[in-house]
Amino acid sequence: MNDVTFPLRWRIALLAPALAVFIAFWLLPMGALAQLSADGHAFSTYRAMLTNPRYMSSLGASVVLSAAVTAATLVLSVITGLLLARRDFALKRTLLALLTFPLAFPGVVVGFMVIMLAGRQGLVGALSLRLTGERWVFAYSMSGLFVGYLYFSIPRVIVTVMASATKLDASLEEAARSLGASPWRIMRDIVLPALAPGLIAAGAVCFATAMGAFGTAFTLATDIDVLPMTIYTEFTLNANMVTAAGLSIVLGIVTWAVLALARSASGSAVAASA
Numbered sequence: 001m002n003d004v005t006f007p008l009r010w011r012i013a014l015l016a017p018a019l020a021v022f023i024a025f026w027l028l029p030m031g032a033l034a035q036l037s038a039d040g041h042a043f044s045t046y047r048a049m050l051t052n053p054r055y056m057s058s059l060g061a062s063v064v065l066s067a068a069v070t071a072a073t074l075v076l077s078v079i080t081g082l083l084l085a086r087r088d089f090a091l092k093r094t095l096l097a098l099l100t101f102p103l104a105f106p107g108v109v110v111g112f113m114v115i116m117l118a119g120r121q122g123l124v125g126a127l128s129l130r131l132t133g134e135r136w137v138f139a140y141s142m143s144g145l146f147v148g149y150l151y152f153s154i155p156r157v158i159v160t161v162m163a164s165a166t167k168l169d170a171s172l173e174e175a176a177r178s179l180g181a182s183p184w185r186i187m188r189d190i191v192l193p194a195l196a197p198g199l200i201a202a203g204a205v206c207f208a209t210a211m212g213a214f215g216t217a218f219t220l221a222t223d224i225d226v227l228p229m230t231i232y233t234e235f236t237l238n239a240n241m242v243t244a245a246g247l248s249i250v251l252g253i254v255t256w257a258v259l260a261l262a263r264s265a266s267g268s269a270v271a272a273s274a
């Protein structure tokens with residue numbers, strides 16, 4: 001009997017800290033947020049939010065922006081990650097360090113960097129004024145937000161691509177090359193399917209990060225129509241706690257759904273590649 005209860009006690013002891021953190025930092029806050037958002041009339045409250053054109057436009061803009069950032073990040077990171085994983089050249093370590101350096105920057109700093117690049121006194125504006133006579137300014141728009149999100153998303157995915165690329169079976173590519181397959185076909189039929197599980201997971205994290213990112217949007221402009229900024233406006237300027245809590249729940253549900261879909265898809269990709 002002691003042999004059975006002793007491991008069980010150890011399991012409980014090991015799970016207790018994780019369970020306490022889960023309850024304190026997720027379950028209780030989410031419960032309080034859900035209760036606040038319901039406001040005693042959950043159905044009517046959420047129906048009013050989900051039929052509000054401004055809120056739904058903000059949600060749609062966030063989803064489209066996050067999807068665009070994710071797609072661009074995956075393309076650029078696959079190209080760069082494969083190059084860094086398979087080629088040795090001078091200053092490779094320095095380049096890798098510079099590419100991953102943005103991981104240390106908070107969203108506010110990224111926003112300031114976008115302003116320095118494409119703001120009214122930025123580098124792009126100065127060059128365009130000299131070349132075309134017009135100053136190109138896009139830092140304070142969705143385009144500037146796209147650049148900022150892309151900037152801090154690429155390092156995360158590059159690291160994943162490099163880690164996955166080191167596990168690829170080079171003999172499969174050599175066999176395909178010996179049979180006359182073109183580089184594009186090798187990439188399409190061998191490399192990308194092998195990288196698919198890692199890319200799906202990294203893409204999901206990239207999407208979730210872009211959906212909830214706030215610091216960069218807040219730095220660039222308070223009127224950019226993305227859901228985190230709408231939640232901030234309702235919470236601070238309008239003192240509308242119920243709507244802010246409800247929109248937070250909606251944001252969490254959409255992000256969770258994408259992460260759950262990615263987990264399912266990555267599992268299918270692993271089974272297919274096996």
